[in-house]
Amino acid sequence: MRISIIGLEDARFDRQLTLIANLFFEETEIVKVLDDEANLTIKFRINEDNHIKVSAELLDAEGKSLSSDFQKEVQPFQTDKEYFKQIKNAVAHVHLTLLQNWTGVTQKWGILTGVRPTKLLHRKVQEGVNKEIAHQQLKEEYLITDEKIKLMQHIVDRQLAIVPDLYDLQKEVSIYIGIPFCPTKCAYCTFPAYAINGRQGSVDSFLGGLHYEIRKIGEWLKEKGVRITTVYYGGGTPTSITAEEMDMLYEEMYDSFPDVETIREITVEAGRPDTITPEKLEVLKKWKIDRISINPQSYTQETLKAIGRHHTVKETIDKYHLAREMGMNNINMDLIIGLPGEGITEFKHSLAETEKLMPESLTVHTLSFKRASEMTKNKDKYKVAGRDEVEQMMNLATEWTESHGYAPYYLYRQKNILGNLENVGYAFPNQESIYNIMIMEEQQTIIGLGCGAASKFIDPHTGKITQFANPKDPKTYNESFETYTEQKIKILNELFSQKGSPA
Numbered sequence: 001m002r003i004s005i006i007g008l009e010d011a012r013f014d015r016q017l018t019l020i021a022n023l024f025f026e027e028t029e030i031v032k033v034l035d036d037e038a039n040l041t042i043k044f045r046i047n048e049d050n051h052i053k054v055s056a057e058l059l060d061a062e063g064k065s066l067s068s069d070f071q072k073e074v075q076p077f078q079t080d081k082e083y084f085k086q087i088k089n090a091v092a093h094v095h096l097t098l099l100q101n102w103t104g105v106t107q108k109w110g111i112l113t114g115v116r117p118t119k120l121l122h123r124k125v126q127e128g129v130n131k132e133i134a135h136q137q138l139k140e141e142y143l144i145t146d147e148k149i150k151l152m153q154h155i156v157d158r159q160l161a162i163v164p165d166l167y168d169l170q171k172e173v174s175i176y177i178g179i180p181f182c183p184t185k186c187a188y189c190t191f192p193a194y195a196i197n198g199r200q201g202s203v204d205s206f207l208g209g210l211h212y213e214i215r216k217i218g219e220w221l222k223e224k225g226v227r228i229t230t231v232y233y234g235g236g237t238p239t240s241i242t243a244e245e246m247d248m249l250y251e252e253m254y255d256s257f258p259d260v261e262t263i264r265e266i267t268v269e270a271g272r273p274d275t276i277t278p279e280k281l282e283v284l285k286k287w288k289i290d291r292i293s294i295n296p297q298s299y300t301q302e303t304l305k306a307i308g309r310h311h312t313v314k315e316t317i318d319k320y321h322l323a324r325e326m327g328m329n330n331i332n333m334d335l336i337i338g339l340p341g342e343g344i345t346e347f348k349h350s351l352a353e354t355e356k357l358m359p360e361s362l363t364v365h366t367l368s369f370k371r372a373s374e375m376t377k378n379k380d381k382y383k384v385a386g387r388d389e390v391e392q393m394m395n396l397a398t399e400w401t402e403s404h405g406y407a408p409y410y411l412y413r414q415k416n417i418l419g420n421l422e423n424v425g426y427a428f429p430n431q432e433s434i435y436n437i438m439i440m441e442e443q444q445t446i447i448g449l450g451c452g453a454a455s456k457f458i459d460p461h462t463g464k465i466t467q468f469a470n471p472k473d474p475k476t477y478n479e480s481f482e483t484y485t486e487q488k489i490k491i492l493n494e495l496f497s498q499k500g501s502p503a
């Protein structure tokens with residue numbers, strides 16, 4: 001789709017114009033001149049005084065025309081950037097309305113294209129805005145539909161019930177530990193995940209580096225008296241290493257980190273059932289791991305084959321029962337809506353199978369075509385459901401979880417997600433993952449250790465976020481983990497040693 005945009009010369013509009021157009025069309029090219037080849041031409045006009053007024057006319061190749069306008073009182077601002085953001089929002093408003101009217105498609109998340117919509121509502125709660133007014137603002141400012149506002153409110157309420165001190169956790173940190181190995185690589189995957197077979201040398205060196213990072217960061221936390229809220233082992237698949245290696249790793253965690261007994265939650269992703277053994281479950285129990293994930297993604301065997309997961313549906317079910325028998329009492333399972341070849345029938349089947357297991361939490365993802373995945377590179381080969389069907393499956397998930405006692409407690413969105421929908425984590429009351437809330441709501445620093453681990457440093461005073469990524473591939477990690485650890489400690493020192501530090 002080629003769209004000619006006139007009247008918005010400032011390049012700071014470009015990214016948002018493209019992101020919004022991409023909500024409607026496969027691939028959009030925005031040109032900022034009149035262009036005979038364009039499928040659509042949109043002419044904008046902006047007037048600024050004590051109100052920002054944006055109006056626009058859309059003309060398509062068949063000569064059909066539509067118009068829209070929006071005006072809003074200028075809100076107090078401190079910087080030019082803040083003021084420009086208000087103009088950008090008004091432009092997005094008009095742009096989205098025109099494309100909605102032209103295509104007949106309503107974007108339930110309105111002009112929001114970011115990953116964490118619930119953060120917006122949390123901010124309003126923190127500012128003391130009354131609930132009804134907050135909802136009205138979300139509707140007017142961002143064009144979010146009532147259905148999604150209700151979902152956001154539900155989630156924010158749940159999160160505050162689970163973590164009542166959520167807004168006061170800047171003085172603590174959470175830890176993410178990335179183990180970059182998996183039995184095989186799934187077709188939709190863009191995580192740092194390397195097939196483990198034949199790589200023992202690389203695994204050994206990697207674990208050496210990871211132990212080092214845990215020790216060093218543990219020393220720093222103890223020295224500064226900073227407590228840990230949650231720990232999350234992800235990857236890759238953290239259970240693809242051996243039971244002995246897991247045992248030594250958790251021992252290191254207990255030796256190095258401060259007060260491990262008081263950490264609110266430790267999760268280990270055991271996502272791939274083909275990595276789970278009785279010995280590994282023993283180790284998880286020995287070290288009091290609170291929560292694991294065993295991920296079916298789908299209960300249709302052909303789908304698993306098509307996406308490169310070399311395990312059977314039966315294996316998922318068997319390993320789930322094994323984990324239960326061995327005492328794991330908080331198990332999460334992930335399902336993905338819209339996997340290749342899957343529609344309502346397959347998804348209903350997955351829900352029916354889930355009903356037989358009833359894990360404590362269920363995370364429902366909507367398939368996302370991430371640029372680097374095998375699936376995206378060979379998009380023609382993978383037949384996926386259309387927007388309406390994806391939406392129906394999402395609705396099925398909402399109804400099913402509600403009628404089976406689960407409540408939504410976190411959500412995030414991705415770019416190129418089917419149907420522009422969302423990923424939602426559901427759980428039985430009091431079985432939610434606190435780490436998932438921490439990562440989504442960005443209320444505290446998360447220190448990433450290991451391969452591909454992203455750290456997110458939140459300034460306890462200003463809320464400013466600094467990202468820092470460890471190398472994705474084990475080779476680079478093995479060569480440089482000491483430097484990366486040093487850099488993280490430097491940032492931590494700056495944040496936690498400021499005057500009036502919350503530590």
Ligand code: SF4
Pocket residue numbers: 181182184185186188189190191192193235236237271272
């Ligand atoms: S199990 Fe997860 S991390 Fe591993 S390859 Fe598959 S999607 Fe990627």
